[in-house]
């Protein structure tokens with residue numbers, strides 16, 4: 259999880275060496291056409307494996323995905339930075355969020371003699387970041403159950419490794435529950451119990467599990483229970499989710515868009531199989547043709563830069579300074 263939400267800058271001038279304030283806006287290169295009202299893809303992966311399938315990406319294809327993102331100017335950000343609007347992406351580039359569901363062993367495997375499997379998701383992400391330092395090492399792994407990443411005795415080691423390397427762990431419930439018919443007790447146990455369990459395995463006691471991917475994208479059919487997805491308590495401990503993720507089928511709103519909701523974040527399937535024209539590569543192509551619809555960072559986290567005609571869609575109550583051109 260990257261740094262806190264309301265960071266330095268935030269629209270206020272920074273002291274320069276001659277004690278004259280420097281207008282942060284002068285750092286923004288308008289020729290890069292920054293547009294922070296545009297869409298951001300939250301990619302949804304499940305497995306990395308030998309045979310490509312609907313829910314499986316081969317190591318080669320996952321590397322291709324990362325290279326394609328890199329070449330097209332996409333740069334990963336953390337989910338928490340996305341929902342809090344702390345976009346630190348370098349100017350001219352487009353943020354993207356990478357997520358993995360289910361905590362399968364092929365997401366993160368230690369080989370018998372010790373090293374991280376280079377063909378597991380974590381291994382591939384680490385290697386790619388090593389070779390492309392300007393491609394931040396950011397991804398969220400949503401894990402369910404008591405054995406995240408499937409190697410007994412390594413649960414704690416793996417969670418800490420992910421967090422210590424700047425990536426994130428999210429909640430995917432205790433039993434991969436379908437929330438449709440769940441009652442209030444079940445919802446809080448599934449979410450709160452899992453958050454407590456995971457936090458108990460993590461050395462950094464300041465690290466909280468605050469994001470959830472809903473299994474099957476399911477929500478309680480009793481709408482009065484929906485608030486318990488965001489907050490509740492179990493066994494005397496409160497939980498709070500700042501991001502609630504669905505399963506499909508389209509890019510997310512900018513966190514500065516008035517329509518953005520942190521409690522219903524759509525994802526794009528990171529697959530090329532059975533994606534029905536709404537997969538990752540479909541949207542890459544779409545944004546190539548419609549660059550005016552994607553988020554392009556201004557490089558200054560405290561200022562939200564948009565072309566004049568886009569200002570109307572922004573959330574009027576946001577804290578950041580708005581800069582139009």
Ligand SMILES: [Zn+2]
Nearest residue numbers: 359360473474
């Ligand atoms: Zn799942």
